[in-house]
Amino acid sequence: MQANLNSKSEKNIASLIINWYLPYWPLFLILIVVGIGTAWVYLHLWAVPVYESNATVMVKDEKKGVDESGSMEALQIYPTKNIAENEIEVLHSRKLIEQVIEQLLLYAPIHEGADFSQWKFNETSAYVSSPVSIVVKNPDELTETGDTDIALSVNYYTPKERQLVNNGYNDKVKEVVIENKKYPLRVWCNTRWGELKFIPNEKQTTAPVGPLLFSLNRPKDISPGILLNLVVSSPNKLSTTIDLTLRDEIPQRGEDILNKLLIAYNRQSILEKQGMAANTLEFIEVRLEKVEKELDSIESVVQTFRTDKGVVDLGEQGKMYLQNVGDNDRKIADLSMQMAALDEMEEYVNSRSNKGDLVPATLGIADAVLIDLMQKLTTKKVEYETLLKTTAENNPYAIGVQKEIEQLRPLVLEKLKNYRLSMDAGRRNLTSISNGYNSELRTIPQKERELMTISREQAIKKGIYSYLLEKREQTALASSSANSDSKIVDMAGTSAVPVSPKKMMVYCGALAVFGGLGIGIVSLKEMMNKKILFRSEIESLTNVPVIAEISVNRDKESLLKSSSKVSIVAEQFRHLRASIGLFGRKKEINIKRILCTSSIPGEGKTYVSTNLATSLALAGNKVVLVDLDIRKPRTSAIMGIDQHAGVAEFLDGSKTPEEIIMTTELKSLSVVSAGRGEENSRELILSGRLDILIAYLSDNFDYVVLDASPIDPVSDSYTFSEFCDITLFVIRHNRTPKTMVQILDNNNKFKALKNPRIVFNGIRSRGILKGMYGYSYGYGYENVYRDRENKRSKLQKIFHFSSKKDKKIRV
Known part of the structure; x- marks a missing residue:
């Protein structure tokens, strides 16, 4: 559905x-x-x-796997932190474009004016055709020419003048003429726009066609126009390449702008690095000077400290002190052992026993005399003890040995005494020295702490000084080898054919x-147009069905002529008959009385009723056409029977039905005129005699076609509606107002009509050429039903009627 x-x-x-x-x-x-x-x-x-120029550049984007070289990374001067999206904005910046404008002198564009003799109707750029270019000394302070273009012309050297001029240049242009003033080349000239210099155009490849014009603009005013035509984008999110696209009417200029833009972008990156290096070097030099002074001061403090404290190397000195103290302690221990030995020796010597008792050890005794005396004393005691074993004490020899022993004892004791004194002096000296060493050792931690504090600060300053010296060398090296963070993949190239306008x-x-x-x-x-033009308009404004469409009859074809049975008029009225149901196979459909009316005069109700009656008669039916428009009997007038007795005479009782019925040349078609009634004849309609006439006609004819007056100005039609089986309401193409159709459903007169149906009449061809009918929904078809034997001939008269007395009436 x-x-x-x-x-x-x-x-x-x-x-x-x-x-x-x-x-x-x-x-x-x-x-x-x-x-x-x-x-x-x-x-x-x-x-x-307009041509399209393209260039490609690759940036070092650390997030996308493109990092700086190992040497630059080792220097750690310019760490790469580039992002492709940020570099796109840099390339599309006004600052770089303004630099390009100044380098290419785009702030002073020269144009070729229109030349109608050459079929040149607009200005074009003379970027590659102008023989000269204009340089402005201070472009940012330029006095603009505004929207006005200034005429410019050049004078060339003659061959003789060229031979006389020898300025080191091979210029062909002699001078530039602006506003009748002549300006030489390559010289700064004062003009009303500022200081200008005219130079030969190195980009000239063709000769100018039209007159030359120039204008002056500040770079910042031109940059928006170039940026508008410049597209900077990345192919995808993972790519580090950037595509630059510029549209320009001059291919060479588009390429120059892109190339200069890439060069300016790389130069800016290098200058930024060199500027960073210069600032770094300046900072390092200042810091080196300051750190050097601080280091000299600290070294002086260290020198004074070492001099005042007697410090050379606290570690070595501490080790030496500890070693000396140990040595002294060992010496003191040796001296103590020797003193103990002296004590034993003294006790041995003082012993009155002359026996060879246990001899004390002399180990460690360094005095050879003492040892020799002790050896002699021991020997004599051993000898004496041996003699006593074999002789008596009074033995002279024993007494002699005893006397020797007594003589040796004082000598040994004296020697022991002297040696003891010597050893006591040495022990005291060693003890004093050890105490001095111990005192020095106790001061070493404090000295070491003080020296460590000074040394730490000295080491820090030394480290800073060494770091700054290293960075100074690295920065100097990086500055001399600074390169750009981008790589030009493709220089600018221009399309061979224009990209705009696209034909x-x-x-x-x-x-x-x-x-x-x-x-x-x-x-x-x-x-x-407030009139009805299309069937669809009728269907949208009212619920009453449209049962037929009748085209306008331009050739006045007659349905009475047998040769017209295949005409478009005949076909359309056959369609109307079929729509009403007059040719249904089932005879239960009982429609005999057909009323034709309309909303306003001139909509063709008479045309429809007349041709419908004729069509029915041509089909072999016995038909009577009744003109009920007593006030304005249009049907009777066009048939020429308006002076004959008719409905009016029947209503006033002066005529019978048989007397007012007139026959035509079609035996099956009869006509009843409106008659010559007076004004009161319209009132006779309500007398009740009309139903007698309709009943008589219904009994004697197969179909009764009633032509009534319009329902809007008069009220006859809806009065006649009760006598009919169906009402044909005629609406005419480009005649009936839309408002009239719009109010049909709410019009009381229209509601009173019995079984209303709409006939769309008088459909004309629309448009400029009139070769089509306004058929169907107002468009129409060609007249395919036209008489085959006489398609282009003018048809003769429409209707011929005669009375019962065979009186011919020509219409």
Whole structure:
């Protein structure tokens, strides 16, 4: 069900488009031709072709795997922190573009003016055709020319002048003329716009075609226009390459701008690094000078400390002190052992026993005399003891040995005494020395702490000084080897063909504009029309069904002529008969009395009723056509029987039904005129005699066709409605107001009509050429039902009638 609704909606829209616009196809054809011609003129005589230049650069993006070289990383001067997205903004910055503008002198553009003799209707850039370029001394302080272009011309050297001039240049241009003032080349000249210098254009490849014009603008005012045509983008999020695209009308200029932009971008990166290095070097030099002074001061303090405290090397001195104290202690221990030995020796010597007792040890005794005396004394005692074992004490020899022993004893004691004194002096000296060493050892930690504090500060300053010296060398090396953070992959290249304007788009745009203009004209015309034009309008304004569409009869074809049975008029009225149901196979459909009326005069109700009656008669039915429009009997008038007795005479009782019925040349078709009634005849309609007439006609004819007056100005039609089986309400193309149809459903007179049906009459061909009928939804078909034997002939008269007395009436 939904598919059917959609199909119906699409069909209605398509029908509406066909109905509204197709009749005006010549207008659309003319507009399309004009649009194509306009597009051709624009493309060939007016539009300036625009070319696209492209370049590619790769940046070092650490986040995407592109890092700096190992040597630069080792220097740690310029750590890479670039991000491709940030570099895109840098490349698209106004600062770089302004540098490019100044380098390429784009602030002083020179144009070629229009030259109608050469079919040149617009200005073009003379970037590669101008023989000179203009240099401004202070572009930022330039006095602009505004929107006014200043005429410029050049004078060339003659061959003789060229031979006389020898300035080191091979210039062809002699001077520049601006406002009748001549300016030489390569010289700063004072002008009303500031100091200007004219130089030969190194980019000139062609000769100028039109007159030369120039303008002056500050770089900051030109940069937005270039940035608008410059696109800087990355192919994808993972790529470190950046694509630059610039559209310009001069391919060479587009390439120069991109190349200069890349060079300026690299130069800026290098200058930033060199500037950073210069600042770093300056800072390092200042710090080195300060640290050097501080280091000298600390070293002086160390020297004074070592001098005042007698410190050379506290560690070695401490070790030496400890070693000396140990040595002294050992010496003192030796002396103590020797003193103990002396005590034993003295006790041995003082012993009155002359026996060879245990001899004391002399180990460690360094006095050889004492040892010798002790040896002699011991020997004599041993000898004496031995003698006593064999002899008596009074033995002379024993007494002699005893006397020797007594003589030796004082000598040994004296020697022991002297040696003891010597050893006591040595022990005291060693003890004093050890005490001195111990005192020095106790002061070493304090000295070491003080020296450590001074040394720590000295070491820090030394480290800083060494670090600064290293960084100074690294910075100097990095500054001399500074390179850019980007790599130019492709220098600028330009497309071989223009990218704008696109011919197909221009032509399509022209077709769209002029086609839209045609649609607007037709739509405005149709929307301003307040009359009914389409069947769809009728169906949208009322619920009454439209059962037939009747085209306008331009050739006045007659349905009475047998040769017209295949005419379009006959076919349309056959369709009307079928729609009413007069040719149904089932005879249960009982429609005999047919009323024809309309809303206002001139809608063709008489035409419909007359031709419907004729069509029915041609089909072999016995038909009577009754003119009930007593006030304005149009049917009677066009048939020429308006002076004959008719309905009015029957209503006033002066005539019988048989007397007012008139026959025509069609035996099965009869006519009843409105009669020559007075004004009061309209009042006789309510007398009750009309139903007698209708009943009589119904009994004697197969069909009764009633032609009544319009329902809007008079009230006859809805009075006649009770006598009929069906009412045909005629609406005429481009005649009936839409408001009249809109109020039909609420009109009491219309509601009183019995079984109403709408006939859409007088449909005309629409548009510029009149070769189509307004058939169906207002568009129509060709007249395929036209008489095959006489398609182009003018048809003769429409109707011929005769009375019962065989009186011929020509209509």
